[in-house]
Amino acid sequence: MARWITVLALAALVVLLAAGCRSRTSAAGFELPEGNPEAGRVAFTELGCTGCHEVRGARDLPAPSQVPPIVLGGAVVTPPTNGELTTGILNPSAHYMVGYPKDTIMKDGKSRMPDLTERITARQLADMVAFLQKHYEQIPAARPVM
Secondary structure, three states: OHHHHHHHHHHHHHHHHHHHOOOOOOOOOOOOOOOOHHHHHHHHHHOOHHHOEEEOOOOOOOOOOOOOOEEEOEEEOOOOOHHHHHHHHHOHHHOOOOOOOHHHHEEOOEEOOOOOOOOOOHHHHHHHHHHHHHOEEEOOOOOOOO
16 A cells, blocks of 8 residues: 555656656746737738638627638637737647638648738737737636536
8 A cells, every 4th residue: 555655656746847847848938028909909900810810809800701710719718828829820830720621721731821920020919919818708617417
């Protein structure tokens, strides 16, 4: 019995140590400056994001021309982090959008979203993330029926 407790304690220690480790590509320590949601709405439109994306709850955005549009925002159990939104904007091929026909969002194994890294400023990025975060609502997870 004592041996099992020792094994379990060592396993727990390994898990805790691994959780504390981070790689150079980790999002740990990442923090955007505070953004302006209204300026983010403007940047979202000016950078052409509205051609493919619909933002739930956002008013005064042009309707997307892509069918079906890729919907952002709305009620979700786990809202995206600022790091996830930043990655989605700057490196969209790092994510695969579940629930959309692959040919609508992927081309040659990469996201069809244009590369914004040469066109977006750090201020626009922070503002767009603030705009998008404003449109996500966290809801409780459904409880399993017993």
